[in-house]
Amino acid sequence: QVQLVESGGSVVQPGRSLRLSCAASGFTFTNYGMHWVRQAPGKGLEWVAVVWADGSNKYYADSVKGRFTISRDNSQNTLYLQMNSLRAEDTAVYYCARDLYLGSSGELGFWGQGTQVTVSS
Amino acid sequence: QSALTQPPSASGSPGQSVTISCTGTSSDVGGYDYVSWYQQHPGKAPKLLIYEVSKRPSGVPDRFSGSKSGNTASLTVSGLQAEDEAEYYCSSYAGSNNYVFGTGTKVTVL
Numbered sequence: 001q002v003q004l005v006e007s008g009g010s011v012v013q014p015g016r017s018l019r020l021s022c023a024a025s026g027f028t029f030t031n032y033g034m035h036w037v038r039q040a041p042g043k044g045l046e047w048v049a050v051v052w053a054d055g056s057n058k059y060y061a062d063s064v065k066g067r068f069t070i071s072r073d074n075s076q077n078t079l080y081l082q083m084n085s086l087r088a089e090d091t092a093v094y095y096c097a098r099d100l101y102l103g104s105s106g107e108l109g110f111w112g113q114g115t116q117v118t119v120s121s
Numbered sequence: 122q123s124a125l126t127q128p129p130s131a132s133g134s135p136g137q138s139v140t141i142s143c144t145g146t147s148s149d150v151g152g153y154d155y156v157s158w159y160q161q162h163p164g165k166a167p168k169l170l171i172y173e174v175s176k177r178p179s180g181v182p183d184r185f186s187g188s189k190s191g192n193t194a195s196l197t198v199s200g201l202q203a204e205d206e207a208e209y210y211c212s213s214y215a216g217s218n219n220y221v222f223g224t225g226t227k228v229t230v231l
Contacts, residue, residue, distance in 0.1 A: 035220075037167075044124065044225040045159070045167065045210050050218060059218035062122065100172055105155040106212065106220040107172035114166060 002026040002110045004096050009115030016086055022079040022096030022112055029077040030054070033099040035108060036070060036081045038092035038117075048094070049081065053102070064090075086119045093117075122215055125150060125223035132229040133201045141226045143194040143211030149221055151192035155214035158187055158196045162207045170209075171196060198228070206230045 008020040022034070036048040049060045049070040058070050069082040079096050093114040100109030126144040133139040143150065143158075150156055156174045159167040169178055171187035174194065184199045194213070198205055211223035 037222075045161075045212075045222040047212075047220040047222060050220070057218070061219070095166055100169065100178065104172070105153070105214045107155070107157045107169065108159075108167070108212075109169050109172075109178060111166040111168070 002098065004098065004110060004112035006094065006096050006112045006115035009094065009117045011118045011120060012086055013121050014087060014119055017082070017084045018086060018117060020081040020083070020094055020096075020115060020117070022081075024077045024079065024096075024098070027098070029072075030074045031102050033104070034070075034072060034079045035097045035099070035106070036068075036079075037095045037097055037108070037111075038090075039095070039114075040089070040092040043092075046092075047106075050106070051079070083117070086117075088119050091117060091119050122149075122219055122221045125211055125213060125221055127209075127211060127223040127226045129224075130227045130229065132231055133198075134231045135201055135203065137201050138197055138199045139201060139228060140195055140197045141209055141211075141228070143196070143213075143223045145192050145194075145213055145221070147192060149213040149215040150189065150194050150211075152216065153214045154189070156187065156189055156194040157212045158185075158194075159210045159212065160205075160207045161210065167210065201230050203230050 097108035100107040158171040
């Protein structure tokens with residue numbers, strides 16, 4: 001069965017960096033686009049970034065563009081989110097999610113359990 | 122990219138139906154048939170209920186149905202059950218490889 005397991009969340013000071021990981025299993029990782037979605041405390045979902053199946057293209061929400069970098073290691077079935085210049089407003093649970101099917105347009109069929117990132121001095 | 126607009130809350134008694142709206146623009150909901158709906162219980166990850174406006178993934182009961190008219194999409198939950206009490210979010214492709222979620226609707230089963 002499809003499994004997505006995030007890790008790397010922690011408490012970090014404003015301006016610092018953090019890298020999240022998402023270990024994927026139960027499916028052919030190289031066939032699917034992967035996303036990061038976040039949810040601030042008591043707030044709604046916010047799409048953060050997507051990387052295509054082959055890693056050739058990456059796209060970001062305006063709120064993180066230039067600060068966050070999404071990447072994937074298809075040999076390790078792992079998705080990453082490098083977060084630099086963190087701000088208090090980046091505090092959220094970060095979910096990794098998989099496209100529902102090959103070539104789908106943002107239909108997120110499978111989600112991890114999330115990892116908490118808290119930006120605070 | 123602004124969040125899609127959903128009503129903050131909706132409610133219904135067991136067995137009744139509830140419909141949730143999701144209003145966007147011609148640049149997102151109205152421009153593409155890539156509207157999805159998600160259910161999220163407290164402390165849990167979201168679950169995909171509907172994709173491409175009206176399709177259900179395997180395992181999702183047919184009590185959940187989706188539709189779209191112009192810039193507004195809708196999710197209808199028929200035959201409400203206690204376990205349907207949750208937060209519901211719509212989502213749409215917004216062009217240029219961007220995606221936007223709705224503001225969320227809390228559904229209460231009375």
